[in-house]
Amino acid sequence: MQSHDKYYGKGGILKDSAQEILINTAYKYDTQEYDFLLKELNYVDLAYAIMLIEQNIIPENDGKVLLKGLLQVKESIDSGQFDKESILGDIYNLKTAMLEEKIGDIAGWIHIGRARREAINMAFLMHTKKDILDLLRVLTRLIQEIVKKAKESIDVVMPDYTYLQHAQPTRFSHYILTFVYPMLRDIERLLQCYDHFDCSPGGSGSVNGTTLPIDRERLKVLLKFSHIAYHTRDAMWQVDIPIEAASSITMMMTNISRFTEELLIWNSTEFNLVQFPDSLCRASVIMPQKRNPYPLAYIRGIAGKTIGLVSNFASYGKVISGSPDNRIFIYADLPNALKMCNGALTLFTTVIHDMQINDQQMRKYAEDDFIYATDLADYLSYHFSIPYKQSHKVVGKVIRTLIESHAHPSDITVQLLNDALIDIVGHSIDIDDQTLAKIINLDRMLDARKTPGAASQKEVELMIDSIESSLEEYNNKIESKINALNYDDLIELAKKRSQSL
Amino acid sequence: MQSHDKYYGKGGILKDSAQEILINTAYKYDTQEYDFLLKELNYVDLAYAIMLIEQNIIPENDGKVLLKGLLQVKESIDSGQFDKESILGDIYNLKTAMLEEKIGDIAGWIHIGRARREAINMAFLMHTKKDILDLLRVLTRLIQEIVKKAKESIDVVMPDYTYLQHAQPTRFSHYILTFVYPMLRDIERLLQCYDHFDCSPGGSGSVNGTTLPIDRERLKVLLKFSHIAYHTRDAMWQVDIPIEAASSITMMMTNISRFTEELLIWNSTEFNLVQFPDSLCRASVIMPQKRNPYPLAYIRGIAGKTIGLVSNFASYGKVISGSPDNRIFIYADLPNALKMCNGALTLFTTVIHDMQINDQQMRKYAEDDFIYATDLADYLSYHFSIPYKQSHKVVGKVIRTLIESHAHPSDITVQLLNDALIDIVGHSIDIDDQTLAKIINLDRMLDARKTPGAASQKEVELMIDSIESSLEEYNNKIESKINALNYDDLIELAKKRSQSL
Amino acid sequence: MQSHDKYYGKGGILKDSAQEILINTAYKYDTQEYDFLLKELNYVDLAYAIMLIEQNIIPENDGKVLLKGLLQVKESIDSGQFDKESILGDIYNLKTAMLEEKIGDIAGWIHIGRARREAINMAFLMHTKKDILDLLRVLTRLIQEIVKKAKESIDVVMPDYTYLQHAQPTRFSHYILTFVYPMLRDIERLLQCYDHFDCSPGGSGSVNGTTLPIDRERLKVLLKFSHIAYHTRDAMWQVDIPIEAASSITMMMTNISRFTEELLIWNSTEFNLVQFPDSLCRASVIMPQKRNPYPLAYIRGIAGKTIGLVSNFASYGKVISGSPDNRIFIYADLPNALKMCNGALTLFTTVIHDMQINDQQMRKYAEDDFIYATDLADYLSYHFSIPYKQSHKVVGKVIRTLIESHAHPSDITVQLLNDALIDIVGHSIDIDDQTLAKIINLDRMLDARKTPGAASQKEVELMIDSIESSLEEYNNKIESKINALNYDDLIELAKKRSQSL
Amino acid sequence: MQSHDKYYGKGGILKDSAQEILINTAYKYDTQEYDFLLKELNYVDLAYAIMLIEQNIIPENDGKVLLKGLLQVKESIDSGQFDKESILGDIYNLKTAMLEEKIGDIAGWIHIGRARREAINMAFLMHTKKDILDLLRVLTRLIQEIVKKAKESIDVVMPDYTYLQHAQPTRFSHYILTFVYPMLRDIERLLQCYDHFDCSPGGSGSVNGTTLPIDRERLKVLLKFSHIAYHTRDAMWQVDIPIEAASSITMMMTNISRFTEELLIWNSTEFNLVQFPDSLCRASVIMPQKRNPYPLAYIRGIAGKTIGLVSNFASYGKVISGSPDNRIFIYADLPNALKMCNGALTLFTTVIHDMQINDQQMRKYAEDDFIYATDLADYLSYHFSIPYKQSHKVVGKVIRTLIESHAHPSDITVQLLNDALIDIVGHSIDIDDQTLAKIINLDRMLDARKTPGAASQKEVELMIDSIESSLEEYNNKIESKINALNYDDLIELAKKRSQSL
Known part of the structure; x- marks a missing residue:
């Protein structure tokens, strides 16, 4: 024919x-x-x-x-x-x-x-369900890898950064868990999104049912959907759920983007906090000395690729309800985006696994700067009843003096402190240099951070335990859903x- | 000073x-x-x-x-x-x-x-929590109004449209419930999002805790948060949750945008399916005859305003984690967006309430076109064992013949049908004109749509019941959360x- | 090996x-x-x-x-x-x-x-230059087709719509030229964008030149670039020009999107203003009567696909300057987008070519409504020195009376007018019913619209001439650039x- | 009343x-x-x-x-x-x-x-014209400030970075001019965009002209427009030009975003390449030692704010042509965005003006790394006819050896080079250590970069001259346009x- x-x-x-x-x-x-x-x-x-x-x-x-x-x-x-x-x-x-x-x-x-539309839509939902679960699986593996790294580096001390400036003392393990918590929320969001994809539109007739004795329940069961998308016209023309998937991965990738961006900075010669093996670097074609961390750039690029997706899908959806263009391009775009993110996360899991941490350099930066300033001001306020703004000013002035005289942060003395106190608060305090040294001691400062979720070893270990137990639960849920899609x-x-x- | x-x-x-x-x-x-x-x-x-x-x-x-x-x-x-x-x-x-x-x-x-950052962030979360709940409240009221309209118009028959072309017979009540189901998903998404805003970062120190005996639990309780955002550094630098709020309202407004767009079309002289009172119309300054449905244009515009918000917020978030610009602009942008959507939904609730339905016109369009085609082809296949593609071709050909001879859809005869059957399938069937008339009878077609979620009266009533019971549950949850924020x-x-x- | x-x-x-x-x-x-x-x-x-x-x-x-x-x-x-x-x-x-x-x-x-990066970048620019020129070529052809349609339909009268409501009398030809003027601006923008792609980065060394006697001018000439991207580091890391291309096509497709959207509405049974041949329609698999204008939905979908592209490309660019991810994904995304738009425009050119205009229906809508209202109010003000707001109110009131008594627009009488005048302005005017009939005569109203760019036949013809002469100039420019890329x-x-x- | x-x-x-x-x-x-x-x-x-x-x-x-x-x-x-x-x-x-x-x-x-709509639209265009010109003015001032900095720092040598890794030797002046060239293109784009805003829709009647003897030319002249937006319906419903303005500033801010991002990195303790005075820093409320470069974060945030604007405006435009919501929100959004960018650029001009360059640190990074690698490989190929891939491998291997033995980059010897040459190419070369030292001498490498647009002093000076002369021309054009808007x-x-x- x-x-x-x-x-x-x-x-x-x-x-x-x-x-x-x-x-x-x-x-x-x-x-x-x-x-x-x-x-x-x-x-x-x-x-x-x-x-x-x-x-x-x-x-x-x-x-x-x-x-x-x-x-x-x-x-x-x-x-x-x-x-x-x-x-x-x-x-x-x-x-x-x-x-x-x-x-x-x-x-x-x-x-x-x-x-x-019903037939293709069903196929699209089934395919995407698998893509979402696969993504959830690699996301949990990435979390496991970060947690493993956190466990291994529980003793590694580094400065926390705000504005990329030294802020306060922290642990590398506390730092990298920053990126795990949003991932746990990503899992929740992707699971909710999955539920919305797990509703069968099968048996909707054209759009408002049929006079034939179609069995919607049977279709649902045969094709492993958990629910029926009940209202047949909603079932046919939903525009929200692809946007939901797109926004879920946008959030996920935005978090990963900032993490990769930081690793690119930590990997610079100037920072020199982390390093990657040759098998994750790419040579420059022209510059013989370069070992470029191409995976990080690639992963960040994928993140950029997801920005714009929600606008795009929402634009498809912003047409009257019976329009096929609200879905036809999404048939390709969403599965492709999910698979691309899957690849990026898998690659990132290896990046984390193979990353070497320069613990000595990290500690050195923490020791060579004024990251004790807050703790010292806290001490002044807490032990000598000085309102914090005053203590802040006192410590700030002492540090300014040290900087102007090109002194090392550890050169701070009780004398200097008292000079500033007299100038600003009107009186000196009675402590000795040993006490001062103890206050600004790096390990003490870290151990003393005992508020829930803080950087003390105990709190970090608590969080690791808690994440691991959440993960196990999520893993079971994800694997059981994957098994059901047979x-x-x-x-x-x-x-x-x-x-x- | x-x-x-x-x-x-x-x-x-x-x-x-x-x-x-x-x-x-x-x-x-x-x-x-x-x-x-x-x-x-x-x-x-x-x-x-x-x-x-x-x-x-x-x-x-x-x-x-x-x-x-x-x-x-x-x-x-x-x-x-x-x-x-x-x-x-x-x-x-x-x-x-x-x-x-x-x-x-x-x-x-x-x-x-x-x-x-902790202090402003807390204030922002508290303010936004209220905004989200207020939005949820007006969203449930909008649903109630649509459901009320659906109940009142249970007898109103109209053609369903795909590509803005007459497709199959439906009820106006079935049609408008199309927009309710996504709203129920919006509620779920906004409630999940609310949970993420309902975690207190209070007591995080600068970013990784403090040596002072700060009581995070107490702050949480005093400020009516349900949970603590445990990891202090995550608590300080979350970029996902504003994106989650932005995407939730983008989905919500995209659904509303298509609804308003359809009402604008139904409101044209040519369609003339719905009308709005003077108190919801705006006069043209120049054209004395105009009664412009300005609320619909305004609401659709607000929907357009939300498209781009996720890209915007994700761009803020795509910087290294300790950067204040990942949140400072969101302090204003998100509450403003939530309030704007709140206004749009409230206005839309009135639009729905005051909308007059032209039920005679709706029925006329349904009667004056070939929207019986599917049911007729179904009948041929189901009762005479003709594979559907053949029946489809037969009915298509009959309709083409009727159109070419400028006949009315009701002018279809058994003779015409049998001519096409002989031509395409090779044999005629034995039915009389009364039976044919019955098959293509509008009310019969609708009543016979008995698949779950279809347009039969019974199914529509079932769905209305189900929505109302969900709504009651949601309402209780929302009101109880609003009361807690005192x-x-x-x-x-x-x-x-x-x-x- | x-x-x-x-x-x-x-x-x-x-x-x-x-x-x-x-x-x-x-x-x-x-x-x-x-x-x-x-x-x-x-x-x-x-x-x-x-x-x-x-x-x-x-x-x-x-x-x-x-x-x-x-x-x-x-x-x-x-x-x-x-x-x-x-x-x-x-x-x-x-x-x-x-x-x-x-x-x-x-x-x-x-x-x-x-x-x-230099080598791939050059290839990308060369490839994209061709894609931009090809797009410009099909854009000019589309304009030609619209202009041809405008010429053929110079006598076709229709109501202009605002808010999809009848506004004032117009010509179909005037109406469709609405979409041509933005296209002329698109050509300008794409040509400026082309100029930015037409700058050779060849010979930039790695990024700040080389000690070898590389001849940048020679590379430019051999590879048919018009200019050298002079500053070598800018040449290597430009992020603006892909965004410029993306935004140019976003504007172009947004204009086309609204045009297709209107044609979808004009094509409804209710409007019935335009029709498309079978060879541009798609059958429904289930509904035998449907002749779906799928090309219009497809083209509008492509427009939706471009929304989000600028956010996407800008996100790639929002990283520090020496980052490969600011370009690697664009290598594929931009050429693919340009080719997709090219297809959409080519298809749309056929849609315009094959579109049949229902001129009788158009005229009927114009005659059966109050689109004479502005002209009548103008007449009252201009000839009887009544401030316009008063005339507007008078005419508005007359129309309201006619509507309430279910009268036809042509049922307006001097009596009715004078009643309203006396009520609102305090005096009547002296005209006869023939004069009134003349004022509100459709063809007179159109011929009298003599302001530059208005809907009178003369003005429409003037615009067509002007567009055709611009087009010829653009065509020459585009073809000469295409020829140069050999x-x-x-x-x-x-x-x-x-x-x- | x-x-x-x-x-x-x-x-x-x-x-x-x-x-x-x-x-x-x-x-x-x-x-x-x-x-x-x-x-x-x-x-x-x-x-x-x-x-x-x-x-x-x-x-x-x-x-x-x-x-x-x-x-x-x-x-x-x-x-x-x-x-x-x-x-x-x-x-x-x-x-x-x-x-x-x-x-x-x-x-x-x-x-x-x-x-x-005509009246407000005119006002909007007039207001926005001023905003665009004001933005152009501050953009030229920013360029002047960067060029001034480039002139002052012509002798400052630094490593160029790709992937934030040391790449090749460059001048700070060459580096910062990277950001000027896109700004020159921004000026072109904004001027073209200005031209599209400089067309008067005045006198369009409602939308397709009027029968009154309105004088469009006179309105244009009185209100200081350069052109008439000829086609009245286009004039009333243009959706492209606000998108054009939005995309122009998106490109501009994306460039500035990457510049600010780099300055934030250069300003870290680890890099320590640039510093800002106290009057451009913000104190932390909690950490007494912090001097946060808040202006950079603010400016980058404004850039993020522009991403999403094009999607937003295109969404407004993606509705049928006679819809008021395609412009009403833009009346506020566009002027606000233009003013916000104006503020960001003005602030950035001060940031550049007050920025102190740590020239010794810059040179040290350039000297303490293998940024001579390309030049050395070039030398091997150029003087000893070795295909570059081989030279690249030789130099790469030598550097790997030096790194593994923790040697300083300057510890490279002819012996090491010849060992690698014999191993990879099969023969040694005849040069002495003085020659080798000369090849990898920082200043020689820079002076020898003589390709157009490269980092040699002469080329940088040439570019500065060229930029200054372009700027003068642009300035005259902009100021004359500003003067005309009186x-x-x-x-x-x-x-x-x-x-x-």
Whole structure:
């Protein structure tokens, strides 16, 4: 049969097949850019055919032929042995043309009671569900790797930075856990988003139901959805859930972007806080000395790629409800974005695993600067009842004096302190230099940070325990959902039915 | 005291106060654009002072004076009687300058153990929590109004549209519930987002805790947070949660945008499906006949305003973690956006309430077109075992014939049908004209749509019941959260302590 | 040779080749997603090799071999006969591996004095220049088609719409020219953008020049650039120009989006103003009667796809200047976006060409409504010295009366007018019903719109002339630029040199 | 008169005034958020009144009263003495209510032949034209300041960075000029954008002209526009030009964002390349030692604020053409964004002016690393005919050896080089250690970078000259345009006419 004669509707409502330019633009897009959905699309058809048979909507023998045909189509799809003729219009028609080739007119039963949009939409949801779960899985692995690093480096002391300036003493382990907490929220958000993708629109008729005895519940079960997207018109035209997925990954990648950005800075010769092995560096083509941390740039780039996605998807959605363009581009864009993020996270997990920490350098920066300033001012206020703003001014002035005389931070003396106190508060205090030295001692300052969530060893260990126990729970949930997405029994059932009928 | 002398840090680490250009740009922004947070900021300080006293971090008498001062500052804020001197740098310093003016150096205690970022951040979270709950409240009211409209119009029949073309028969009530289901998901998303805003960063020290005996739990309780944002550095530098709020409202407004867009179309002379009263129309200045549905344009515009917000917030967040610019602009932008959406939803609730439905016109469009086509093809397939693609072609051809002869859709005959059947399937069928008329009868088609979530009266009523019961649950949750955000007892406690000490 | 041994830098600064995960994510991206640049990349290498020979930077004989090798590589690229091994890292290394395979170590000369970024960047600019010109070409064709339609429909009268409500009488030709004027501005913007892409970064060394006698001017000429991007570091790290291209197409597509959206509305049964042939419609799989204007939905979707692109590209650019991620993703994203828009415009040109205008329906809507209101109020004010707000009120009141009594717009009488005048202005006027009929006559109203740019036939014709003359000028400019981008002489020169040396 | 009675259209087409919720949302927005346009709006009315008089569209005496009234309104606006009653609906009606209060019904003439949208749109364009020119002015000043810095630091040597790793030797002056070249392109883009704002829509009738003898040319001249936006419907509904302005500033701020980001890094203790005076630093409230470079964070934040603006504006524009929401929000958003960027640039100019460069540290980093690697490999290839990939490998290997033995970069010897050469290329070369030292000498490497646009002193000076001459030209153009936007003569003319009539 000529391709143009296979064109749906030709001879019916349409006199002509499509023009070349339509085939070469829109139809080419719809047959090629999201053809990875063909696999799930065939599951959808198999389940639909089984339900049609069970409900006596189609004749038994035709049903048997239909299932046989669809199982043959599965072979073709799995082996990639088929043409992607743009003339057919989209992957749905592409697939049914394959079916027609195998079983002739009986293939025409597959269209009963169902819009193409429903079928592709189902396939899209099933595919994306898998992508979301896979992403959740690599996200938990990344967290595990960061937590492992935090455990290993519990003794590593470094300055905390604000404005990229030395702020207060911290632990490297406390620092990197900064990025884990948003990831735990990412997991929550992705799981909620998953729930919204886990609602079957199957059996919606065109858009407001059908007079045929379609069984929506059966479709849901066969295709491993947890819920039915109840209102059929909502089910068909939802615009929120792809935006929800897009925004979930935007948040996730924004967090990772700032982490990679910091690692790029820590990796500079000037900072020299972390290093990466050759197997994660790229040589410059021109500069023989360069070992470029290309993975970090790549990962940050992927983050940039997600910014704009929500605007994009929201723009698709900002059209009246019965418009196909609110979803057609998302069929390709969302799975591609999820897979790209998956790759970025997997790569980042290796980056974290292989990262070497320069603990001596970290400690040195912490020791060679005035990061004791807050603790000293706290001491003055707490022990000598000086309102903090005054203590702050006193310590600030002492540090200014030390800086102006090019002294080392450890050169601070009780004398200097008392000079400033007299000048600003009007009286001196009675402490000795040993006490002063103790106050500004790095390890003491860290151990004394005992507020919940602070940088003391005990608190960091508590947080690690807590994260690990959350993770275990999330992991179980994710793995159990992944296991549920197995369509082998559907295939088995289709095989059995195709023979037994 | 000269303004410049009040400049924080001057005389301490800083020799000079700020330059004019810094005052006139950044500082002007930080003192004026989110000054609505001052109210909550003072609650934060009151709670902080109470905790400092309870933990013996500050002397009892100083604490008493401090509380008195803060209560006086509350008066000034409530009455709006204070200068917004940009020189002070931001609302935090503005407020502490007010405090200093009232109680002198003792005001300096308020800074102990706490970054300005923590204080403003707390105020921002508290303010935004209220904004989110208020938005949730108006969202539930909007849903109630739509559901009410759906109930009233349960008998109103109209054509469903895809591509703005007549598709299948539906009920107006089924149609408008399309927009309710995404709103229910919006509620879920906003509630999850609320939970993330409901975590107190209070007591984080600068960023990794403090050596002072700060009581984080107490701060949480006093300021009505449900949880503590445990990891102190995460608590200080979260970039995900404003993005989460922004994306939640983007989804919400995208749904509302398409609804308003459709109402604008339904309101055209050509469609004439809905009308609005004069009190919701705006006159044209030049064209005397115009009654413009300005509210719809305004609401859609607000939706457009939210698109871009996620990109914007994600861009703020895509900087290294210790950077203040990841939050300063959001202090103003997010509350403003939430309030704007609140207004749009409230206005839209009135629009829905006052909208008149032209039920005769709706029915006429449904009757004067071929929206029976699917049901007829279903009938052919289901009752005469013709694969659907064939039935589709048959019915399509009949309709093409009717269109070409300028016949009315109801002019379809068994003869025409059988001609097409013979031509395409090779045989005719045995039905009479009465049966045919019955198949394509509008009310029958609707009643027979019995799949779950379909447009039959029973299903629509079921959905209305289900929505109403969800709504009640959500309403209780929202109102109980709103009630919890009452700070009167904090004020009482502060008053009591300021006297009793 | 093992793939891993071909890895650039291995054995030099790098001990190891890349890890699998790096190869399977970043390197896979960089070898596969913008491999369409390979063709131009080889032109860049050919020109570079010629320049190196001319400047005696490489030995004559090596140069001859190098050119021969590159010409062989051209064959491989043209025929698509080569592996895309991700291990090589990116298309640059992929291509030089092909070269090495053909000519061995001499291939190593191609890297002298040049970063991989310069080479790929050049190829990207060359490729994108072509894409921009191609887009400009189809944009001018689209304008021509719209202008042709405007000419053909100069007599077609319709109501102008604001808020989708009947506003004033207009011509269809005036209406569709609305969309042409922004397109003329699009041409200007795209031409300015083209100029920024037409600056050669060739010969920048790594980033701040080189000590070798590289000839930048020669590279520019050989590769058909019009200018040199002078400052070498700017040349290497420009982030503005991809954003400029993205924003240019965003503006272009936003204009086209609103046009397609209006055509979708005009195409509804209710409006019935325009129709499209079967060859531009898509059948519904389920609804036999549907002839969906899928091209319009597709084109509008492409417009949605461009929204978000500027945020995306700006996010890439919002990193410190020496970061590769500010460009790597754009290598694929920008050409793909330009090609997608090109397809959308080409398709839209056919849509316009094939669109049938329902001129009777258009006129009917114009006649059956109160679109004469402004002209009538103008008349009252202009001829009877009544301040316009009063005339507006008078006419408004008359129309309200007519509507309330369900009268036709043409039922307006002098009596009704005078009643309202007496009520509002306090006196009547002296005109007869014929005069009134003349005032509100559709054709008179249109002919009398003589302000520049208005809807009178004369003005519309003037605008058409003016657009056509602009178009001719633009066309000449675009075609001459397209002709200039011919690299045949470069190939010829390379062939000659490869033999003659 | 009661506010509600002043409501436009009431008593005419509208029976009722607006509902409270409409007044408190949309109308509040339209009366308060862009009220800064009132000044220009009155100029627009004055010019319009003068034209109406000249064209005899309104009676002479009424015209005189009208002008007098408008001049009185000018006083009220200038002094800020007027109510902003939301009930009136928008700033247009607000202003005409002021006029009515002063001159009664004669005020009603101002509405003849003109839509509110035209009037506000004109005011918006005039206001934005000024904002764009002001921005251009501060942009040129910023460039001047950077160029001045470049001149002063012509001798300052530093490492160039890619991936934040030492790349090659450069000059600080060459480095900072990186950011000037995009600014020159910004100027071009803003000037083209300005031209599109400089087209008067005045005299468009409602949207397709008018039958009144309106003089569009006269309006253009009186209001200092350079061109007429010819097609009246385009003139009324342009959506591209605000997007163009938004994208122009997005590009500008993206460039500035990366510059500020680098300065934040250069300002860290670890890099210590630049420093800022106390008057540009902000003290931490808690940490006494901190001198935070707040201006840089603020400026970068403003850049983030512009990302998302194009999506936002394009979303407004993605609605059918006659929709007011495609512009109403932009009336406030665009001027606010332009002013915010203006402030950021002015602040940044001071930051650059006051920035101290640590030239010794810069040179030290350049000397203490292997940034000579490229030049050495170039030398090997150029002087000893070794294909570059081999030289690259040789030098890479030598450096790896030096790093592994913890040697200083200057410890490289001919012996080490020859060892690697023998190993990789198979032979040694004949140079002495003095020659080697000369090759890798920092100053020699820089002076020898003679390619156009490179980092040699001569080339940097050439570029500075060229920039300065471009700047002068741009400055003249900008200042002449600013001078042209003077409306004093319009006021004078109005005064004269109001008396002389």
